[in-house]
Amino acid sequence: MTARVPGAAGSPQTLDMMVNMGPQHPATHGVFRMELAIDGERVVGLIPHIGYLHRGSEKLCEHEIYSQIITLFDRLDYVSNFNNELGLVLAVEKLMEIQVPERASYVRMILCELNRIASHLLFVGTFALDAGAMTPSLYTFRDREMIQALFEATSGARMMHNFFRVGGIKEDVADDFVVRVDRLLGELERGIDEVDGMLSFGEVLLARTKGVGVISGPDAIDWGMSGPCLRASNVPYDVRVDEPYCLYDRVEFGVPVGTQGDSWDRYYTRVVEMRESVKIVRQCLAQLQPGPIMAQLRRIARPPKGEVYAHAENPRGDFGVYIVSDGGERPYRLKVRPPSYCNLMPLRDLVVGSYIADAVVILGSLDIVLGEVDR
Amino acid sequence: MTGNGDRHAPPARDQAEAVASSRLTARGQALSKLLPGALSKFRPTVGAEIDEVTCLVGREWVVDVAVLLKSDAALAFDYFRLLTVVDYVETAREFEVVYHLYSLERRHKMALKTRVPESDPWVTSVSGVWRGANWYEREMHDLFGVVFRGHPDLDRLILPDDFEGFPGRKAYPLYEYGEY
Numbered sequence: 001m002t003a004r005v006p007g008a009a010g011s012p013q014t015l016d017m018m019v020n021m022g023p024q025h026p027a028t029h030g031v032f033r034m035e036l037a038i039d040g041e042r043v044v045g046l047i048p049h050i051g052y053l054h055r056g057s058e059k060l061c062e063h064e065i066y067s068q069i070i071t072l073f074d075r076l077d078y079v080s081n082f083n084n085e086l087g088l089v090l091a092v093e094k095l096m097e098i099q100v101p102e103r104a105s106y107v108r109m110i111l112c113e114l115n116r117i118a119s120h121l122l123f124v125g126t127f128a129l130d131a132g133a134m135t136p137s138l139y140t141f142r143d144r145e146m147i148q149a150l151f152e153a154t155s156g157a158r159m160m161h162n163f164f165r166v167g168g169i170k171e172d173v174a175d176d177f178v179v180r181v182d183r184l185l186g187e188l189e190r191g192i193d194e195v196d197g198m199l200s201f202g203e204v205l206l207a208r209t210k211g212v213g214v215i216s217g218p219d220a221i222d223w224g225m226s227g228p229c230l231r232a233s234n235v236p237y238d239v240r241v242d243e244p245y246c247l248y249d250r251v252e253f254g255v256p257v258g259t260q261g262d263s264w265d266r267y268y269t270r271v272v273e274m275r276e277s278v279k280i281v282r283q284c285l286a287q288l289q290p291g292p293i294m295a296q297l298r299r300i301a302r303p304p305k306g307e308v309y310a311h312a313e314n315p316r317g318d319f320g321v322y323i324v325s326d327g328g329e330r331p332y333r334l335k336v337r338p339p340s341y342c343n344l345m346p347l348r349d350l351v352v353g354s355y356i357a358d359a360v361v362i363l364g365s366l367d368i369v370l371g372e373v374d375r
Numbered sequence: 376m377t378g379n380g381d382r383h384a385p386p387a388r389d390q391a392e393a394v395a396s397s398r399l400t401a402r403g404q405a406l407s408k409l410l411p412g413a414l415s416k417f418r419p420t421v422g423a424e425i426d427e428v429t430c431l432v433g434r435e436w437v438v439d440v441a442v443l444l445k446s447d448a449a450l451a452f453d454y455f456r457l458l459t460v461v462d463y464v465e466t467a468r469e470f471e472v473v474y475h476l477y478s479l480e481r482r483h484k485m486a487l488k489t490r491v492p493e494s495d496p497w498v499t500s501v502s503g504v505w506r507g508a509n510w511y512e513r514e515m516h517d518l519f520g521v522v523f524r525g526h527p528d529l530d531r532l533i534l535p536d537d538f539e540g541f542p543g544r545k546a547y548p549l550y551e552y553g554e555y
Contacts, residue, residue: 050533051531051532051534054534058543059542094425094426095425221453221479222506222507223506224454224456224505224508235479237479242482306424306425307425308425308427309456309457309475309486320456320457320475322457322459322475332461333459335459337456337457337475342507345506345509345510
């Protein structure tokens with residue numbers, strides 16, 4: 001990493017300096033490490049290192065029955081647990097051709113969209129921290145905590161819910177669920193507007209993020225990016241629209257896209273997406289009817305022999321689950337497509353050439369969660 | 376994970392029957408008719424798994440097939456979703472490498488497959504075709520020991536550099552290991 005690069009004309013030749021960022025660094029959002037080669041303030045080389053949180057989840061799944069795997073999926077992307085659980089149960093249900101009761105599907109959608117808002121709120125707060133603004137994180141954590149409180153009342157846990165089941169959900173929601181979610185949505189809208197007005201078009205944030213870490217649409221597609229990171233580059237790809245799952249074909253919502261594909265677009269796409277999620281939840285609440293919450297199944301899921309790939313739109317992007325079943329009660333092979341793994345891949349291209357302080361902003365704008373990058 | 380032998384064997388059913396009995400969408404049906412002609416010089420075996428078109432080719436052709444799949448205007452597979460290695464060593468002495476592909480332009484999807492023997496597990500790399508395959512190939516080399524020929528940098532990705540063995544394989548023990 002200490003290659004000699006020619007200095008600017010007339011200036012003395014300099015050696016690159018190697019800076020080690022992470023794995024214990026507040027701006028790497030987890031145990032991610034990058035070796036940066038810097039020439040003055042400019043980044044001239046980057047080597048990413050992942051795997052510090054590798055727990056062999058996929059191999060562990062081969063040794064657990066499907067209902068036990070749900071708990072492992074909670075721990076992949078640990079800030080959008082409901083969305084992970086959904087990816088797994090969708091795959092098993094597709095393999096077994098299970099028809100999920102409507103009420104269960106609506107509850108799943110409500111919880112997943114609220115989880116998307118919670119995840120994006122966390123992103124907005126930490127992204128502002130990365131850019132040097134302390135205050136927004138206090139506001140977004142306050143709002144996120146309201147969602148977590150609802151999750152706790154519903155599933156019994158703030159984060160590791162273990163609530164979705166193959167064929168439905170664990171138990172019906174409380175009687176005051178609809179009223180409570182409705183009130184929560186009003187508070188969230190106010191909170192989103194507040195932090196949006198405070199942060200989004202502020203001169204300092206614009207200066208730090210506009211034109212920083214630009215990736216074009218075709219490049220983003222080639223790298224396999226997805227979610228807000230892909231849509232910020234003006235590619236309107238959303239699994240909820242492309243291959244609707246649950247009952248997403250019964251609700252109306254917009255897919256926000258950016259224009260430049262820079263860090264600010266990646267930030268603002270998420271802000272707009274939160275408002276769309278609020279719209280989805282409102283429609284789900286209106287359509288939610290009493291009814292069964294579990295399909296009639298035997299206690300232990302035993303899918304037929306075969307292979308299935310199912311995917312869902314996570315807060316971070318296209319979350320896929322590939323299951324090879326041998327007809328037993330445990331998967332023969334299970335592989336996850338983690339969206340932030342794919343979003344992290346082009347990091348070198350995004351960062352090299354920018355200032356070292358921008359590396360923090362660019363990494364923050366990708367919104368990675370190492371739990372699912374390393375699995 | 377004990378079971379009788381052929382439960383773990385790679386699927387080898389009648390492919391035409393598989394297509395007929397699958398739940399392919401209209402786009403999937405069209406694709407499964409298009410693929411045998413478009414890839415005829417690679418002698419593919421086209422089948423279906425639930426709603427996914429599958430296509431098995433020889434490992435030496437993978438990169439050529441990939442180039443064709445991406446560049447052909449009617450196929451236009453521009454999005455690399457997932458790369459998986461499935462361990463069938465116990466029964467067939469081979470690994471199956473599965474590429475999940477998607478076309479954002481044509482909105483159709485497929486699973487490209489190839490099989491590599493355990494004794495000499497290599498396959499040509501597609502990271503030059505889709506850059507998104509880069510880390511997946513490193514990861515699969517890391518965990519399964521499958522070599523992706525032509526990959527620019529096949530270093531360990533998620534395991535430590537001095538790690539020994541391939542823990543993704545079925546033969547690697549789950550519990551009997553020491554502290555690293």
